[in-house]
Amino acid sequence: MKIAVCIKRTPDSESRFRIASSRTGIDETGLKFDVDDFASYAVEVALQLNEKQGPGETVVVAVGPTPVQEVLRKAMSMGADRAIQLDTPSQPFDGLAVAKALAAELKDGGYDLVLFGKHAFDSSAGIVGTAVAELLGLPCVTSASKLDIANGRGTARRELEGAGEIVEFPLPAVVTIDEGIARPRYPSLKGIMAAKKKPLETKPAQLGDVRVTVTAMDLPPDRAAGRIIGEGAAAVPELVRLLQTEAKVL
Amino acid sequence: MSNILVYAETRGAELRKIALETVTAARSLADSLGGGEVHALVCGPSGVAGTAEQLGKYGADAVVVCEHAGFSNFAREAVAATVAARAKSGGYRAVLIGFSAQGRDLGPRVAAKLDAPIAADVTAIEAAGDSLTVKHPGYANKVIITLSVKGSPAVISTRPSAFTASESAKAGRAETMQPAADPAAERVTVKEVQTGGKGTIDLGEAPVIVSGGRGLKAPENFKLVEDLAAAFGNAAVGATRAVTDEGWRPHSDQIGQTGRQVSPQLYIAVGISGAIQHLAGMRTSKTIVAINKDKEAPIFKVADYGIVGDVMEVVPALTEAVKAAKAHH
Numbered sequence: 001m002k003i004a005v006c007i008k009r010t011p012d013s014e015s016r017f018r019i020a021s022s023r024t025g026i027d028e029t030g031l032k033f034d035v036d037d038f039a040s041y042a043v044e045v046a047l048q049l050n051e052k053q054g055p056g057e058t059v060v061v062a063v064g065p066t067p068v069q070e071v072l073r074k075a076m077s078m079g080a081d082r083a084i085q086l087d088t089p090s091q092p093f094d095g096l097a098v099a100k101a102l103a104a105e106l107k108d109g110g111y112d113l114v115l116f117g118k119h120a121f122d123s124s125a126g127i128v129g130t131a132v133a134e135l136l137g138l139p140c141v142t143s144a145s146k147l148d149i150a151n152g153r154g155t156a157r158r159e160l161e162g163a164g165e166i167v168e169f170p171l172p173a174v175v176t177i178d179e180g181i182a183r184p185r186y187p188s189l190k191g192i193m194a195a196k197k198k199p200l201e202t203k204p205a206q207l208g209d210v211r212v213t214v215t216a217m218d219l220p221p222d223r224a225a226g227r228i229i230g231e232g233a234a235a236v237p238e239l240v241r242l243l244q245t246e247a248k249v250l
Numbered sequence: 251m252s253n254i255l256v257y258a259e260t261r262g263a264e265l266r267k268i269a270l271e272t273v274t275a276a277r278s279l280a281d282s283l284g285g286g287e288v289h290a291l292v293c294g295p296s297g298v299a300g301t302a303e304q305l306g307k308y309g310a311d312a313v314v315v316c317e318h319a320g321f322s323n324f325a326r327e328a329v330a331a332t333v334a335a336r337a338k339s340g341g342y343r344a345v346l347i348g349f350s351a352q353g354r355d356l357g358p359r360v361a362a363k364l365d366a367p368i369a370a371d372v373t374a375i376e377a378a379g380d381s382l383t384v385k386h387p388g389y390a391n392k393v394i395i396t397l398s399v400k401g402s403p404a405v406i407s408t409r410p411s412a413f414t415a416s417e418s419a420k421a422g423r424a425e426t427m428q429p430a431a432d433p434a435a436e437r438v439t440v441k442e443v444q445t446g447g448k449g450t451i452d453l454g455e456a457p458v459i460v461s462g463g464r465g466l467k468a469p470e471n472f473k474l475v476e477d478l479a480a481a482f483g484n485a486a487v488g489a490t491r492a493v494t495d496e497g498w499r500p501h502s503d504q505i506g507q508t509g510r511q512v513s514p515q516l517y518i519a520v521g522i523s524g525a526i527q528h529l530a531g532m533r534t535s536k537t538i539v540a541i542n543k544d545k546e547a548p549i550f551k552v553a554d555y556g557i558v559g560d561v562m563e564v565v566p567a568l569t570e571a572v573k574a575a576k577a578h579h
Contacts, residue, residue: 011389013507014526019393037508093395094367096362096368099362122389123388124371124388125370125371125386126358126370127358127368127370128358129358130354130355130357130359131358131362131368134330134362135362143351159501159502160502161453164443164444165442165444166442166443167438167439168441169438180501211401212369212397212400213397214395214397214398217394218393218396219393220387220393220534223533223554225551226538226551226552226553226556228558229556230557230558231558231559232560233559233564233567235557236564236568236571237571240575243539243555247537247555249457250482250516250575250576
């Protein structure tokens with residue numbers, strides 16, 4: 001199969017964040033960036049599908065400035081065959097504009113499957129995958145925690161609010177990947193060496209009008225410092241009293 | 251041009267809580283724009299027209315009812331086409347959709363169909379000239395991002411529990427429309443739904459959540475958490491990633507950065523240490539209670555009320571006390 005995986009470069013989610021002096025971004029000093037977690041599951045899913053099903057091609061695509069090349073190389077060191085960077089001067093926050101740039105690139109690519117992470121850690125919006133499907137007129141399955149492909153059709157399990165759902169769909173299709181589906185492999189030394197020679201093509205991103213922009217970033221207000229009200233079952237009556245009279249939730 | 255269209259989410263023929271929250275958010279946006287109308291669109295099976303009165307009570311001037319047997323389950327392509335068709339016909343300033351499982355799917359589809367700018371999972375909306383200014387918690391709730399969204403209509407999806415549903419009686423006059431695409435012609439077909447069990451309350455809607463972590467030691471001890479939730483009567487059961495990774499609870503129960511993000515009135519963390527990954531999913535809860543044997547556990551830093559102790563001893567005592575308190579009411 002010919003599979004495209006759209007990936008994003010995001011900072012390590014366990015980091016402590018500070019706001020940059022511009023106030024419109026985070027301070028990137030000292031942060032480690034990598035392939036976004038959900039996108040890395042998507043890369044792994046693509047590689048496994050092509051390994052299992054015989055000859056195929058896995059193409060990784062990212063929208064963003066030069067540093068996104070690092071994560072494209074990383075995905076190629078995991079095993080992706082080639083990479084496309086859709087270059088922008090800075091990382092856009094307009095999900096539909098990003099989707100348009102990707103759709104323009106993918107439209108005539110002859111892909112059987114286009115994979116995304118279910119959302120990226122930084123923007124946490126989950127817009128791009130579904131919007132690409134809509135722009136390309138393809139069926140779309142979001143939050144897949146299992147994915148099987150056979151005879152030109154896909155079967156996926158989706159995680160919903162308190163329930164799971166099994167869906168079927170024809171290819172070509174867009175699928176966004178949830179966690180629990182596949183553990184992303186570590187690049188081998190051989191993979192890292194090979195990735196250096198794999199093709200990485202850079203083209204300008206056709207974003208169109210950018211209508212959604214960041215005007216400020218702030219840290220959330222801290223919660224008031226926690227309070228330990230007592231030890232063991234003896235503290236239960238006091239807890240119930242506070243829940244009734246102070247928090248008024250009981 | 252200051253009318254607002256709301257997609258009012260239903261389950262079967264009933265409105266979901268997120269529908270009333272989104273209508274409330276639309277009402278206050280319309281009022282701040284100088285008093286435009288709020289139009290609520292409901293797509294559902296026959297009988298869904300019965301929701302009109304309730305939508306009116308929460309601020310909808312008009313309720314657009316689209317009944318079709320094929321809408322008894324969420325028909326994503328047909329609903330998206332219907333919302334987009336209505337949005338095109340009305341010259342709306344904004345289209346508001348709840349950021350639920352349905353809304354996550356619907357928002358980007360509608361935006362792409364309308365070529366409208368979209369902001370997802372927002373916690374505040376304000377008019378600012380020809381733009382809307384919205385707040386969206388990103389970076390797993392660790393950074394509040396303020397976005398300017400320029401253009402009409404803008405598609406905005408609202409975070410569950412971020413807007414409190416409040417009454418503001420309007421006419422709620424009913425109109426009807428036909429689906430803009432055949433709900434029976436969905437390309438993605440649902441073969442099976444595996445529910446978490448009858449009568450369970452969804453984590454996104456429950457006013458109280460009792461959540462368990464590895465401190466419970468064994469899957470069978472989740473009974474303590476379930477009993478406490480049952481004592482409240484209106485509580486859902488959640489779990490940490492460690493617990494869902496172990497297979498003690500289904501993946502869909504996971505609260506945290508990579509699972510559900512919740513903001514109930516009351517969150518009770520049982521045997522949960524408070525890893526950053528978990529805090530990212532629940533730190534916006536109104537009141538947090540923590541029960542843990544380790545008094546240095548990070549969960550106590552965010553808990554309004556903490557009890558240091560053995561969960562096997564404290565939780566049953568709390569369950570009895572909650573039952574007694576409920577019996578008094």
